Amino acid sequence: MIEAQLLLDEAKERITNGKILLENERYKLCVSETYYAMFYGAKALVTLKNITPKTLSGTMSEFSKHYVKTKIFPINLARKYFQFEENRKKADYDVIIQFNKPKAESSLEVAISFIKECEKIIK
Numbered sequence: 001m002i003e004a005q006l007l008l009d010e011a012k013e014r015i016t017n018g019k020i021l022l023e024n025e026r027y028k029l030c031v032s033e034t035y036y037a038m039f040y041g042a043k044a045l046v047t048l049k050n051i052t053p054k055t056l057s058g059t060m061s062e063f064s065k066h067y068v069k070t071k072i073f074p075i076n077l078a079r080k081y082f083q084f085e086e087n088r089k090k091a092d093y094d095v096i097i098q099f100n101k102p103k104a105e106s107s108l109e110v111a112i113s114f115i116k117e118c119e120k121i122i123k
Contacts (some may be wrong), residue, residue: 001122004044004047004048004122005044005122007040007041007043007047008040008041008044008115008119008122010040011036011038011039011040011041011044011115012037014033014034014037014040014111015037015108015111015112018030018033018034018037018104018107018108018111019108021033021104022101022108025101027098027101027103027104028097028098028099029091030099030104030107030108031084031087031088031091031099031103031104032087032088032091032092034084034107034108034111035081035085035087035091035107035111037111037114038080038081038110038111039056039059039081041118042059042060042063042067043059044118044122045063045066045067045073045121045122046059046062046063046066046067048121048122049062049066051066060081060082060085063078063081064078064082067121072121073117074117077110077113077117080110080114081114084107087107
């Protein structure tokens with residue numbers, strides 16, 4: 001439970017970072033940071049099952065298996081997490097791609113909702 005709380009704290013810090021990046025018009029970094037907020041939220045949930053995935057994809061897989069397929073976590077938010085992986089890759093590795101303010105705002109809003117759902121389960 002302590003590890004899950006530490007991971008959730010990291011997720012919240014990533015949300016804070018996302019807000020700062022958005023305010024400073026660093027949209028690409030905001031999109032990446034909001035993905036990582038959701039990643040740490042999902043990883044926090046997975047650790048409650050005594051599972052410690054070593055990769056991003058392993059976390060997604062275990063999260064899906066234990067929380068999405070069992071309908072513990074809302075499917076619409078889970079889908080956003082899975083879809084945001086592609087945005088994260090573009091933000092992290094594609095120097096040409098740019099994200100705009102609406103995309104960054106949307107990413108942040110979804111990540112905030114995702115973390116709130118994680119908190120409900122962890123508490």
